[in-house]
Amino acid sequence: MNATAKTYQAGEIPGVIAIRASDCKGCDACKRHCPTGAITGAFGATHSIDVDACLSCGQCLINCPFGAPYETADSVENVLARLQDRTSTVVGIIAPAVRVAIGEDFGLPAGTLATGKLYTAMKKAGFEIFDNNFAADLTIMEEGSEFIARARGAVFGEKGAHGEAAGPLPQFTSCCPAWVRFVETKYPSLIPHLSSAKSPQQMAGAVAKTYGTKVWNKPADRLYTVGIMPCTAKKLEASRPEFNQAFLYNRRNNTAAGAAYPDVDAVLTTRDLSRLFKKLNIDLAAQKDSAGDTLLADYTGAGAIFGNTGGVMEAAVRTACAVITGKELTPLDFRPVRGLKGVKSASVTLCDAKYNQDVTLHLAVVHNIAQNIDPLLRDVLAGTSPYHFIEVMNCPGGCVNGGGQPVYGNGSSWLGAIRPWFAWN
Amino acid sequence: RTIVASNNDYIRARTKGLYQDDARAAVRVSHANKSVARYYREFGGEPLGHLSHELLHTSYINRTKGLVS
Numbered sequence: 001m002n003a004t005a006k007t008y009q010a011g012e013i014p015g016v017i018a019i020r021a022s023d024c025k026g027c028d029a030c031k032r033h034c035p036t037g038a039i040t041g042a043f044g045a046t047h048s049i050d051v052d053a054c055l056s057c058g059q060c061l062i063n064c065p066f067g068a069p070y071e072t073a074d075s076v077e078n079v080l081a082r083l084q085d086r087t088s089t090v091v092g093i094i095a096p097a098v099r100v101a102i103g104e105d106f107g108l109p110a111g112t113l114a115t116g117k118l119y120t121a122m123k124k125a126g127f128e129i130f131d132n133n134f135a136a137d138l139t140i141m142e143e144g145s146e147f148i149a150r151a152r153g154a155v156f157g158e159k160g161a162h163g164e165a166a167g168p169l170p171q172f173t174s175c176c177p178a179w180v181r182f183v184e185t186k187y188p189s190l191i192p193h194l195s196s197a198k199s200p201q202q203m204a205g206a207v208a209k210t211y212g213t214k215v216w217n218k219p220a221d222r223l224y225t226v227g228i229m230p231c232t233a234k235k236l237e238a239s240r241p242e243f244n245q246a247f248l249y250n251r252r253n254n255t256a257a258g259a260a261y262p263d264v265d266a267v268l269t270t271r272d273l274s275r276l277f278k279k280l281n282i283d284l285a286a287q288k289d290s291a292g293d294t295l296l297a298d299y300t301g302a303g304a305i306f307g308n309t310g311g312v313m314e315a316a317v318r319t320a321c322a323v324i325t326g327k328e329l330t331p332l333d334f335r336p337v338r339g340l341k342g343v344k345s346a347s348v349t350l351c352d353a354k355y356n357q358d359v360t361l362h363l364a365v366v367h368n369i370a371q372n373i374d375p376l377l378r379d380v381l382a383g384t385s386p387y388h389f390i391e392v393m394n395c396p397g398g399c400v401n402g403g404g405q406p407v408y409g410n411g412s413s414w415l416g417a418i419r420p421w422f423a424w425n
Numbered sequence: 426r427t428i429v430a431s432n433n434d435y436i437r438a439r440t441k442g443l444y445q446d447d448a449r450a451a452v453r454v455s456h457a458n459k460s461v462a463r464y465y466r467e468f469g470g471e472p473l474g475h476l477s478h479e480l481l482h483t484s485y486i487n488r489t490k491g492l493v494s
Contacts, residue, residue: 006488006491006492007488007492008488008492009486009492096443099442100439109438110434110435111437111439111440111442113442113446115446137455137461138481140455141455141465141472142473142477142481142482144455145472149473160473161473181488184485185488185489186489188487188488188489191485191487194485196482196484197482197483198482198483202483203480203481206481207469207480210468210480214468242483242484243483245480295460295463298458298460299450300452300455300458301448301450301452301453302454302455303455303458304443304446304447304450305444305446307443308440308443308444309440311443318453318454318455319456329454332453332454338444340433340436340440396432397433397436397439397440398440400436400443401435401439405439408435
C-alpha cells in the first residue's frame with residue numbers, strides 16, 4: 001500500500017494511522033479534524049488516508065464516532081517482552097499530558113493528575129522512570145538559549161560562538177512532530193525558522209543512552225527506551241533514522257561495538273500503556289503514590305505545562321526573562337498564552353542586561369492547526385509577521401488532546417463540535 | 426447535554442490538571458532545575474554547546490522533493 005509513499009525516509013513508519021474499511025461509514029466526521037486534507041473518499045463511501053499528506057497526528061482516530069481509524073504500529077507486545085527479559089533495563093519516558101489523562105482509562109475523572117499512581121504502576125510493570133518533564137526543562141534550556149541568540153542576533157547583530165549568523169525570526173517551536181512534518185511536507189522554505197532543538201522525547205532518548213548509562217549503571221545496548229506519549233505522531237518521530245545520536249556518540253567514544261540502536265526504541269501511546277497495564281492486571285487507580293528514583297525524574301512546573309497549548313511558550317518566557325534581565329518573571333503565571341483561543345498573542349518588554357537596552361518580544365501561540373495556522377504562515381512567508389517566537393501544536397488544546405490519548409465519550413467527542421445544532425442544548 | 430460529550434470539557438479538565446502540577450511545584454522555572462544543572466555540569470557542558478549540538482539538536486528535511494523509502 002505504501003510502495004509509492006514519497007514523503008518518508010527509509011526506515012520511517014510510512015503513516016501511523018489507517019482506516020479500517022469495514023468500520024468506516026463515510027460520515028466525513030474525520031475530515032473536519034484533519035489538518036492536511038489527507039482523508040479521501042466521498043460522503044457515504046469508505047474513506048482512506050493519503051499517507052504522504054498524513055501527519056500521523058491521530059485526530060481522526062480520537063474523533064471518529066465509529067472507531068474506524070487505527071494505529072498501524074503497536075509495540076505493546078515488544079515492550080512486554082522486554083519488561084520480562086531480565087537482561088534489559090526498560091526506561092519509560094513519560095510525557096506531561098499522559099498523567100492527566102490515563103486515569104480516565106481506569107475510572108478516574110477526566111483531568112485527574114495521577115503522577116504518583118502512574119509512577120507506581122510503571123515500577124510494578126518493571127519500568128525505570130525518566131520523566132519527560134525533565135527533558136522539557138532541558139528543551140527550554142536549549143530552545144530558549146537558541147531564541148535569545150536569534151533575538152540578540154536580530155536586534156544587536158550578535159553572532160554565534162563560531163562567528164555564525166543567528167537563525168531567522170520568528171523562531172517556531174519544534175516539540176510537536178506533526179507540526180514539524182507539516183513544515184517539512186508543505187512549507188519547506190520555513191525550515192530555517194524551526195528551532196533546531198529536538199523534541200523532549202528525542203532529547204530524553206539521547207540522554208538516557210549516554211548520561212543515563214551512568215545513572216542506571218547499564219551499558220546503552222541494555223537500555224530499552226520507551227516513549228510514553230499522548231501522541232501517535234511520536235511513533236513516526238522515533239522512527240526517523242537520524243535519531244540514533246546516542247549510538248554514534250557511544251561508538252566514537254568506544255562504548256558501542258555491536259549493532260546500531262535508536263535513541264528511542266519504542267513508543268506507546270497513553271492508550272497503549274493502559275492496555276499494557278491491563279494485560280499485567282495493574283489497576284492504575286488503585287496504586288499508592290510514589291516518587292521518581294533518579295535525577296532524570298526531577299522536573300519543574302515549567303516542564304509540567306508543556307502538554308498544554310501555550311505551555312512551551314510560558315516556560316520559555318519564564319526562562320528567557322531570567323536570562324535576559326537577570327531577574328525572575330513576576331508573577332510566574334503568564335496568562336496571555338493560556339486558554340483555548342485559536343491564536344493567542346502577547347508582547348513582553350525586557351531590559352537586556354547584557355546591552356542595557358529594552359527589547360520588546362512579540363509572541364504567538366497556535367494550536368488546532370487545521371483551523372488556525374495558515375494566516376500566520378502567510379505573514380511569515382511574506383516577511384510581514386510581527387512575531388519573534390511562535391509556539392505551534394497540531395492538536396486542539398495541545399498534547400492533552402493528542403491523538404494517543406484515551407478516547408473520550410465512547411468515541412463521540414466530535415459531537416461537541418456540532419452541539420449547537422441540537423435543539424436540546 | 427448528558428449524552429453529548431463536549432470536546433472542550435475534557436480538554437479543559439486535562440489542561441487544569443497540568444496547571445495544577447505547575448502551581449504546586451516547589452520549583453517553577455526550568456533554569457532552576459538542579460538536576461538539569463547537574464546534567465550540564467557532569468556531562469552535557471552548556472546549552473548550545475558542542476555536546477548539546479551533537480545530542481540535543483537536529484536538522485529537518487524538505488519532504489516535497491520525493492524521497493524514496
